[in-house]
Amino acid sequence: MTSRLLEFIDLQYTYPGGRGPVLSGLSLWIPEGKKCVLLGRNGCGKSTLFLHGNGIIEPQQGQVLWKGKPLVYKRAALQEMTQKVGLVFQDPEHQLIASTVAEDISYGLCNQKLPVDVIRAKVEKVLDAFGLRELAEAPIHHLSLGQKRRLALAGVMVMEPELLLLDEPTAYLDRYQTKNLLRELDAIHRQGTTVLMATHDMDIAFEWAEWICIMDEGRLVFAGDPQEALENRDMLESLHLGMPLLVDVWEALPEQWKRELGGNIPRSVDELRKMLSVQRVW
Ligand SMILES: Nc1ncnc2c1ncn2[C@@H]1O[C@H](COP(=O)(O)OP(=O)(O)OP(=O)(O)O)[C@@H](O)[C@H]1O
Ligand SMILES: [Mg+2]
Incomplete structure (x- = not known):
């Protein structure tokens, strides 16, 4: 039986000063070990859901469970969650904090107070894996948007998370880098990391995913096998998601x-x- 790695139960969330609920009774679970995709039109609450995934946002109602246990919204427990659940933001500007590429990758490891030689070895490995070797000493503000996106992913992967939440990772990537990214995600997945990717790209979603979740207006409308989703053409069309x-x-x-x-x-x-x-x- 597939185990539930991360589970959201009946989440409700309204932003302070917001116009209304963004999540309204959302329940969804992420099967351990699968390549998962989250679909849903602009503004349906995907990024807001991701922010609940590692405790950045505390639910106003409902629960978030990690391996069956409720998240604890205290400093040390939350720090542990951000290591177990790596979140790559939709906008890399919200993620990158250090001044150079190598410094940014090492930031989370330094916070864990690991020995310097361990940090160096991990950073070196990730620089190669994400094709950032030549940019190691480059100032972050000199990077292109696509390079910043790759760096944001590298900075999360260096922490070796069990679950990777990727918020529209292929936006702004060219075709070559998109293919590279998908290959890299396959390698990450083969090493045992569960991946959930939010995307609007239906071709990527259906080619890559083993499990599809679809949200609309702050609720889950479908979760299951991609083939089953594809056969449900009326549902995909009524949600204006387009078809692959x-x-x-x-x-x-x-x-x-x-x-x-x-x-x-x-x-x-x-x-x-x-x-x-x-x-x-x-
Ligand atoms: N900080 C905020 N304050 C107030 N409202 C917000 C805030 N962030 C998002 N919202 C609103 O919450 C709703 C859901 O936004 P969210 O970013 O979660 O959607 P999304 O599904 O990720 O959309 P997209 O596909 O465009 O990335 C939108 O109506 C948005 O305007
Ligand atoms: Mg979003």
Whole structure:
């Protein structure tokens, strides 16, 4: 049975001075070990939910559980949570605090008061893993937005979190860096980290995810298998999320081909290629 790594139960949240509730009875759990994606239109509360994930925001009502236990909103316990649950903010400007790339990556490790040589070794490893070696001594304000995003992820990964919450990590990345990022996330996942990524990119979502959650107006409207979400076209369309390009390609195929290919919508070009090579339909 899949265990619940992080669970949100009936969360309610209204920002001070806000126009109304942003989270209104949101319940959702993140299955341990899976690559998860969170979908939902602008303003539905995804970033607000993420801020509840490691205790930055305390719920006004409802509960957040980590491995079945409620979060404790006290300084030491919260510091531990920020190490276990790494949050990469939507806007890297909210995350980067030191003056150079290497200093920024080492910031959290220095706070943990680790020995200097351990910190140095961890920083070196992450500089290579995220392609930031050449920028190690660069001042952060000289970086491009895409580079800042990569740095923000590196600064979180160096803490070796058990769960990684990524708030629209591919926004502003070019295609090459997007592919690199997804490859890096796969490697992170293979090493045992559970990942939850908020995104508006339906192609990435359905190609990459093993578990899909969909929010609307501060509530969960779907959680489950990506294939099941794809087959629920009416739901995706009513939420104005759009459809992955492959679904449109699939629907353009003759009915007989779709039947002969097994009827399941492929989730990636590779999957479609495999289906076509096994079953020659023309
Ligand atoms: N600090 C704040 N004070 C008041 N209202 C806020 C604040 N931050 C967000 N909101 C409001 O809360 C709602 C949800 O915002 P949130 O950023 O969580 O949505 P989101 O799903 O992440 O959207 P997006 O896809 O655009 O990133 C929005 O209506 C937003 O205007
Ligand atoms: Mg957001």
